[in-house]
Amino acid sequence: MTDLKIPRDREDDYAPEPIQARQQHIRSHTGSALEHTSSYSLDPGTLAGNVESFFGVAQVPMGVAGPLLVNGEHAQGEFLVPLATTEGTLVASYNRGMKLCREAGGVTTTILDDRMQRAPVFSFGSAREMRDFKDWLDAHFEQVAAAAEETTSSGKLVDIQTFSVAKMLYTRFNFTTGDAAGQNMTGKATFAACAWIKQNYPAELHFLLEGQFATDKKTSVVNMLHTRGKRVVAEITLPSALVEKHMNVSTEKLFNARMRGQLGSMMSVTNNNGLHSANGITAMFIATGQDVANVAESSALYGFSELLPNGDYYASVTLPSLIVATYGGGTGLATQRECLEMLGCYGAGGVRKLTEIIAATVMAGELSLGSAVVAEEWVQAHDDLGRNRG
Template identity: 60%
Template sequence: MAKIPRTKSNDHSAQMSQTRRDFIEAQTGVALTHTGHYSVPEETLEGNIENFTGVAQIPVGFAGPMNINGEHANGEFYVPMATTEGTLVASYSRGMRLTREAGGVTTTVIDDAMQRAPMFAFKDAREALAFGSWVKQHFSSIKAACNATTSVGRLRDIEQHAVSKLRWLRFNFTCGDAAGQNMVSKATKAGCEWIMANYPAPIDHFVLAANLDTDKKHSHLNSLHTRGKRVVAEVTLPRQLVTDIMHCTPEALYKQRQYSNMGAMMAGSVSNGAHFANGITALFIACGQDVANVAESSAGFTFAEITPQGDYYFSVTIPSLIVATYGGGTGLATQNECLNVLGCSGKGSVNKFAEIVAATVLCGDLSLGSAVVSDEWVSSHERLGRNR
């Protein structure tokens, strides 16, 4: 088959995107009429995509307003959600109304770490153990080598995990406003090069990554130890408000929560929540995040109580929320507009964005859970979610 047209100079241009659309049409007989209509300046896409040919247009709706009482996000926000699933924006807006009238969602970022986990192999377990002790003794030098590669990334600590004669070093970094996967890869490589140059005994084998960081896939290690931001969103809902807006009682919601916990346990699910991935994916697409990170970010925990006053306390914890307000797709035209709507495009805004994502997830889980309990789940999708 013919190769897709490319040029080493000025490949991100209107001319080259048109050339590729013409090529695809000639090869397949399908005209890319809508794909070729966009407002994004082609030259801004270098570093974001290869073989640029056009744009996949996804509808964006705004949910809200949502009230947040966070350490970083405070006030009311209109939340951009890119989705093709009818009912989704309406459902999140309903949850946002409920929490807003209850006084808002309280949000807290409780941990921050991005990893790369190189693996070192030795002749036997004792040599691997000795290596681990040496790494602890020389942490400051390894840290200096890592930090020299980046102006914002900082090595926080190195966890160690051993099996047989193998030892993984889980390098934990803070990364400023970037998600940081590429940043920590470069920094960890520099740290490992220092180790290889200075360790006084033989190392049989070294590899920069051997799946312990579980990049773009779920792991219980990341749920326990954090990958990205670990964020909690919580709210206490007055009994009458739940009854008036959600058409069910706190007791009914709490009973359903216990059933859902058991169902998640039986299924071996990575989350006991209702649909973390819906809100996270919609926000990620709208705001220029790496959508593949939904694999880690959508794994989480919900917790509920009925208070002595008969109100409903509800929280979500997202242990591996990987977000950025700098780098990647965050600077692209439409994505940057959506971040600007949230006030999250400037320096030092990544934790604010993380809190907005967590609060959005909470509102969506409350709304869906209430719809199931009040028997409005199917009827709402019939009314809003069918493309007739």
């Protein structure tokens, strides 16, 4: 039997020798030349904590869209937006939407909530024991919060939501996490809190650190209603003449299409009554070093539109669970840091600015694709620019 054990170095697995050993191991056993994946400009020594058994890189092409005009509380002015994607027409579509939004005066963005959670479940012998514990937990919140916050310099326990069923109490420990996304931070802090609870609660209890009620990296109604990450709104009012000029549709047709899409979204029971929020979010996540699996929650969207009495068009998107960071994770890696620096968002104090830029980007993309579908330009655009080319 062929030995496929991957070469590793217990002392320094990011040194040139173990990396080259893995590359040769892959070449020998697969026949792949690794001509491109083994070529990179980043320093492998910076990758500890980001990837194991490193052997190379995946190069994703990036395009730039903009300028995007944002009227936010943290992001103000025009931005050039990096989008990492292999989907033809994507950058062009977002660019078109950004042009429309800029001429209409820009996208207004507002962050409404900020929380990251871990969700322990506590188990008891009966429902009455569970009810007694809930009352005790409410009365001891300050001590629980103090125990949690001993593990972090930037995390703060905001509240503990409780949801009772049978003889179990499902909880959501909600934290603010500064400029980090915070999943690991909240896990460590919540475990410390639960340890304090178990030590100090005067009766028997059992807990699991995660009862799958935080729905980490999964779409869920609970996160859409109660927030995971940032809850942010992007909104704009578009003059009817401007929509017809740039999008070749009337605002009335755009609104009618929106109403039909609402019904289709309801029938399909989706997490999103928009069109393609995952496209822009994923492209920005890859470019800026976010945890791309968080697109599962982050792409959730509530879209709302109005056809105003004068024919103008009000549009908004609410992203209820946008999980982003400008510190920690992959944000400090070479290319990802450069993209965050393009946006003026790298490091401490940048996460709310990045949140607003992403929300405004999603708004531009929704308007562009929605108009293309109504104007029957969607398929032609993919024929001209995308992978439909035969």
